[in-house]
Amino acid sequence: MSKLAEYRQLEKHLAEQMQALEALKSDGALKKEIEFETKLRELLNRYGFSLKHIINLLDSQHSTKRASTPAAASGKRKSRELKVYKNPHTGEVVETKGGNHKTLKEWKTKHGADEVESWLKK
Incomplete structure (x- = not known):
């Protein structure tokens, strides 16, 4: 222009x-x-x-x-809740406060996130 x-x-x-x-x-x-x-x-x-x-x-x-x-x-965050997952195929137990756990990620890629979330112990 x-x-x-x-x-x-x-x-x-x-x-x-x-x-x-x-x-x-x-x-x-x-x-x-x-x-x-x-x-x-x-x-x-x-x-x-x-x-x-x-x-x-x-x-x-x-x-x-x-x-x-x-x-x-x-000035602090509320701490995250401890979640316990038990794999019904192997009997392995994972305790985590976040979703960034190595074993948990492997399970989610192998079995699917929805199925792994159903393994959550209440």
């Missing part, structure tokens, strides 16, 4: 965006939102609060829910 064509295309987009901006400026809902934001920021400044203070004040249940979960409080 030539520089002139690019310039004209950008000029056209700019004109379209200016029209959209003018339409928004005359929108009553936008004016109300701007007025609300201005008054809210003035009020926050007058009393020395920040938006985070207001969010915590208004949404106190949300902040207490996040802090009350044990994983969030300790």
Whole structure:
């Protein structure tokens, strides 16, 4: 694309965006939102609060829910459950907390994942 064509295309987009901006400026809902934001920021400044203070004040249940979960409080994951699989063909037993066990993978390739999952002891 030539520089002139690019310039004209950008000029056209700019004109379209200016029209959209003018339409928004005359929108009553936008004016109300701007007025609300201005008054809210003035009020926050007058009393020395920040938006985070207001969010915590208004949404106190949300902040207490996040802090009350044990994983969030300790910063640790819940440990995985121990799973015990018993191969009915050989009687071999595999105990694992994850699916990345060498023998378990071999069984799944040989017998199929669904069948091996049916060997899980409850």
